[in-house]
Amino acid sequence: MTIKELELQLLALTPTEKAQIIQLLTQNLANTWQGISKTPGVCGGDACIRNTRIPVWLLVNFRRLGMNESRLLDNYPTLTATDLANAWAYAAAFPDEIEIAIRENDED
Numbered sequence: 001m002t003i004k005e006l007e008l009q010l011l012a013l014t015p016t017e018k019a020q021i022i023q024l025l026t027q028n029l030a031n032t033w034q035g036i037s038k039t040p041g042v043c044g045g046d047a048c049i050r051n052t053r054i055p056v057w058l059l060v061n062f063r064r065l066g067m068n069e070s071r072l073l074d075n076y077p078t079l080t081a082t083d084l085a086n087a088w089a090y091a092a093a094f095p096d097e098i099e100i101a102i103r104e105n106d107e108d
Contacts, residue, residue, distance in 0.1 A: 035086035057101035
């Protein structure tokens with residue numbers, strides 16, 4: 001398939017189909033983020049630090065409550081500074097996802 005053929009197919013999509021494609025691409029990007037994993041059935045499928053059950057939203061929430069990175073690393077000894085950098089970058093890229101997760105978990 002050429003780029004021109006693909007462009008014609010994309011232009012022929014309905015707004016609903018375009019929204020579905022954007023959602024699918026966003027989910028795939030979120031599932032392959034460096035140092036972050038999303039696994040169905042683990043922490044409700046929330047984005048977590050690789051090979052842990054530490055959700056990104058939890059770290060973001062602790063940070064908002066005033067916990068600095070040094071204290072986060074002390075409280076979570078399996079985390080590295082790179083893990084935190086990945087979490088902050090992920091949260092910046094997907095702010096709506098993080099906000100929803102924080103809100104849902106505050107309600108529990």
